Amino acid sequence: MYLHAMESGRDFLPVFADTGNEHEATLDYVRDLPRLTGGPAIRWVKADFSGDFERKRRFVEEQWPKDGVPDDRVRAALEALHPTRVPFLDLCMMKGRFPSTRARFCSEELKYHPIFYQVQEPLLEDGQIVCSWQGVRADESASRAKMRRWEHVGGGLWNWRPIFRWTVEDVFAIHRRHGIEPNPLYKQGMGRVGCMPCIHARKSEIKEIAHRFSDHIARIELWEALVGDCSKRFGIGSFFAVGKTPGHDKSKPSPGIWDVVEWANTDRGGRQFRLFDDINTDPGCLSIYGLCE
Numbered sequence: 001m002y003l004h005a006m007e008s009g010r011d012f013l014p015v016f017a018d019t020g021n022e023h024e025a026t027l028d029y030v031r032d033l034p035r036l037t038g039g040p041a042i043r044w045v046k047a048d049f050s051g052d053f054e055r056k057r058r059f060v061e062e063q064w065p066k067d068g069v070p071d072d073r074v075r076a077a078l079e080a081l082h083p084t085r086v087p088f089l090d091l092c093m094m095k096g097r098f099p100s101t102r103a104r105f106c107s108e109e110l111k112y113h114p115i116f117y118q119v120q121e122p123l124l125e126d127g128q129i130v131c132s133w134q135g136v137r138a139d140e141s142a143s144r145a146k147m148r149r150w151e152h153v154g155g156g157l158w159n160w161r162p163i164f165r166w167t168v169e170d171v172f173a174i175h176r177r178h179g180i181e182p183n184p185l186y187k188q189g190m191g192r193v194g195c196m197p198c199i200h201a202r203k204s205e206i207k208e209i210a211h212r213f214s215d216h217i218a219r220i221e222l223w224e225a226l227v228g229d230c231s232k233r234f235g236i237g238s239f240f241a242v243g244k245t246p247g248h249d250k251s252k253p254s255p256g257i258w259d260v261v262e263w264a265n266t267d268r269g270g271r272q273f274r275l276f277d278d279i280n281t282d283p284g285c286l287s288i289y290g291l292c293e
């Protein structure tokens, strides 16, 4: 999107919303882009939920006992409910759960809201018309394919999706035109380079993440413990939704990140471990886009 906006010749204000759950390679990539391209500086925004914790603590203290929540859960939540200033984690602690496909509050709270309130709204209040260019492509998913290319949000704000009909090849072609390498994670088996991991990560991506970036899996394990402590019910602090691992007994606590990693290392059907691990035996390209490392 950044390169396409540069090619348009217009003045533009690039914005990056840091969720606190990105891989460091993505953050470095965004930081480096203006230097590598000669394009404009990127405005960095972040959601901040630290001001909401006191209200939530009061609610837990007063309301949870009335709702029949056991004392040990109330105590655990009150001990855990302190802001970390990591937007993704603080948001999940406040909600007492991680987002899921059905409750996908993450993109709205961590991307849409900080971009709107920190960048777009001040421009609109200044009387300007804001055209928000969004790098959404129709062939990324069925729900994205239903989006419109132009959208009037209201009050002088428009959404414009100029690469809506682009193919993956078009995306990599613009990198080549500018002599820019794609985000290195695309060469390392990632289909998307948003969060690490994204709640929508595919089985093969989770396997790759665990193999290459196990520190991120360990971080999610810590996050699961914290979010679990902030939940009313025991056992719902899992990063991935309960249906992620097929055949999971829904009466049991939802599978934790390491259960999901274990499943990601199984063959189709999720019951057998691979006889040969293709990461270790296949020296071929692991990029789903055919970009060799």
Ligand code: SF4
Binding pocket: 019, 021, 099, 104, 106, 107, 110, 194, 195, 197, 198, 199, 200
């Ligand atoms: S990349 Fe995935 S996990 Fe991150 S905000 Fe978007 S949908 Fe949520």
